[in-house]
Amino acid sequence: MKISARNSLPGTVKHIQKGATTAHVTIDVNGLTVTASITNESVEELGLREGSKVKAVIKSSDVMIAVD
Amino acid sequence: MKISARNSLPGTVKHIQKGATTAHVTIDVNGLTVTASITNESVEELGLREGSKVKAVIKSSDVMIAVD
Amino acid sequence: MKISARNSLPGTVKHIQKGATTAHVTIDVNGLTVTASITNESVEELGLREGSKVKAVIKSSDVMIAVD
């Protein structure tokens, strides 16, 4: 499956913290930590574990740019 | 300024492509290419050029996870 | 590829209208019209044409609910 989101960053799941309905998943992407908030169902359906190989998928319109 | 968005990835601007109102900016983040769509005004106000040191700021709820 | 976005609605591309950097794509989903704004590059890379079989992918946090 190819998707229109411009960013598809390969990485490895480091940690999964589940809430009542939403889970926070941290991913190691080339040495950087990226955090995703997804539903608990998605964690189950995607079979995510620590060490899972994943892609962090992000639309370009959801990426902001900051300068110091 | 500190912001609630969980992801603030340091990188360098590689290319800026302007449209009528929206610009596509590609950023090198630790060897990966991240694309942002921001307004032309933002490009001017942030003084973005190729080589600018920036942060790619992304809310955790805007990061999806995909598995092959 | 499986993705954490909860909504993946099968449909057929009806029309593609390109702007300077952003394209508006209308999709027939079970008789309803769904409109997506994606980058022109995505239209090319996904090889979208009128009649293309696609999925409209939407995060659950991006779906609002309205009542009359």
Place this chain on the structure above:
Amino acid sequence: MKISARNSLPGTVKHIQKGATTAHVTIDVNGLTVTASITNESVEELGLREGSKVKAVIKSSDVMIAVD
């Protein structure tokens, strides 16, 4: 009230699952299931029940397109 979001899909609430602050609501839209994540307050204020007639409102910039 008319809104700038391009997608306003009529449907019927099938199920509501509440978390600590966020609720997942599944909606039958022309035979397809659409999932929304909204706040528990919104569920109350909109008076949502199973069987409620609603609209799933989605901005075009929040709709991605995927192809197999």
Place this chain on the structure above:
Amino acid sequence: MKISARNSLPGTVKHIQKGATTAHVTIDVNGLTVTASITNESVEELGLREGSKVKAVIKSSDVMIAVD
């Protein structure tokens, strides 16, 4: 129509700048300027003009918080 988005801020359109497919609309909200990017079609369908009375509608998950 009532909508699940938690923020519905009343204001007046100050300026409309159209691009190829996307328009930038600035709104005076209680003395503050809020900028929206919506499609050109939405500007037409909502009949927006300078001076139009509108609501700026924003999901709570789209509001970030920053501190100096």
Place this chain on the structure above:
Amino acid sequence: MKISARNSLPGTVKHIQKGATTAHVTIDVNGLTVTASITNESVEELGLREGSKVKAVIKSSDVMIAVD
């Protein structure tokens, strides 16, 4: 730090309601109430309390416009 998001509205934190992973923060912005949903970690890291001076940061593409 300057950021590409077009809206940066100064205000004061009125109330913080924490869930399992997500917190709802209401902010007084020029007499209007704006609600943000951010992670509990962000509340801690930003040191948010009732009375904190903050900015509500919102991308222009996340602002919809409604008319009655």
